[in-house]
Amino acid sequence: MSSKFSLDQIVKAYDVRGTVPDQFDAEVAYALGVGFAQFTKTSVAIVARDMRPTGPELVAAFAQGLMEQGVDVIDIGLASTDLLYFAAGKLDAPGAMFTASHNPAQYNGIKLCLSGARPVGVDTGLAEVKDIAQKILDGLKPAKAARAGRTTERDLLSAFVDHVVSFIDPATIRPMRVVADTANGMGGLVVPAVFERLPRLELEVMYGELDGTFPNHPADPLQAANQRDLQARVTSGGFDIGLAFDGDADRVFVTDELGRGLSGSTTTGVLATSMLRKNPGATILHNLICSRAVPEVIREHGGVPVRTKVGHSFIKQIMAETGALFGGEHSAHYYFKDNYRADSGLIATMLMLEEMSRVGEPLSEIRRSYERYSSSGEINTQVDDPAVVIESVSQKFGAYPQDRLDGLTVDCGPWWFNLRPSNTEPLLRLNLEAPDRDECDNRVAELLAAITSV
DSSP states (O other): OOOSOOGGGTBOSSSEEEETTTTOOHHHHHHHHHHHHHHHOOSEEEEEEOSOTTHHHHHHHHHHHHHHTTOEEEEEEEOOHHHHHHHHHHTTOOEEEEOOTTSOTTEEEEEEEOGGGOBOOGGGTHHHHHHHHHHHHTTOOOOOOSSOOOEEEOOOHHHHHHHHHTTSOGGGOOOEEEEEEOTTSTHHHHHHHHHTTOTTEEEEEESOSOOTTOSSSOSOTTSGGGGHHHHHHHHHHTOSEEEEEOTTSOOEEEEOTTSOBOOHHHHHHHHHHHHHHHSTTOEEEEETTSOTHHHHHHHHTTOEEEEEOSSHHHHHHHHHHHTOSEEEOTTSOEEEGGGTTOBOHHHHHHHHHHHHHHHOSOHHHHGGGGOOSEEOOOEEEEOSOHHHHHHHHHHHTTTSOEEOSSSEEEEOSSOEEEEEEOSSSSEEEEEEEESSHHHHHHHHHHHHHHHHTO
């Protein structure tokens, strides 16, 4: 007997994500709970959820699957994803965060991790969890444990706030005015809690009510349109910095006092500088679509840059292998060794405010030394066969050094580009950087012509 649900639709490279209830409902959540219990063989697991209206029912079903397998469940309630990772590290237990991050309201999903906040992706357990769950959805009745697990509730917000603030010396933070757009997401819970510990900072929160229907704008600050309200408020209100958090508040996008957004690469450079001042000679990771300025800045400050593939499971793995102190992605994920190698928008915020306090200049001035090139941003093109297009482009640029760490990266001397397939859609993602805007635009046109001609 086959189920009406195919987990192929919702199990992605790093997480589970789908529309509720047609792709993902309580039945699916229960089956995934059983799968997670059988894969981890744990005696205790942590669950948490974001503010989406479908969260409580899905968490309850997932927890039921865990408990029937004899797993005791610690429910930490409403949380940001970095709070769940903190819990998995502090309590040394696997965790499941119910969130669809920046996706629209009809979506929900699960981000899974092992004890110590170690990642679970398709290559590190998610495929096994999926296989077990699919068999249950197709009619296999799972055997129940002799002793059913129990659920206890626990509030870890205060301990998490202590942890976040421990990354800086609060006494060094100068008075500043901060505005945060939490987009009705989980930032509305965690951001004010952290700023209460920093009395010199004046905080204004935009769209702070937890509302998974996203009545104001989508919780996806990667899209420039969703940062417009914040940027207008920064300038109209005379704020020193603006912060835009995504739905589960693990990412943060920064805006300077002139209302201009910083790229993830620029923020990575600033944070790397801050970390290297306290930890000379440390290894710092950057994914391969970050600006060339990032490894330059790391070397200039005595650090060792290491280039990685895109994606949190890869970065956490390389952090473990290299002992790296910090890692940054162009998509505004920032990872910290002392945060169980997990990413946190709030810890990144603390370090940014500390660096601004130390330098004593406006962010519009601080950013200048980190912004050395012009970039295309990520340009997506729909193609029939991404692999064929990549090979064609590789041949066209065969005279230049190339690597295949993640898609195709070509170093054309003064300019470079990376072309990589999406994990989930028939798309090619182009990132290109050149010395100035005119050359960047011209090279983008050249690459897009090469892509669409195949």
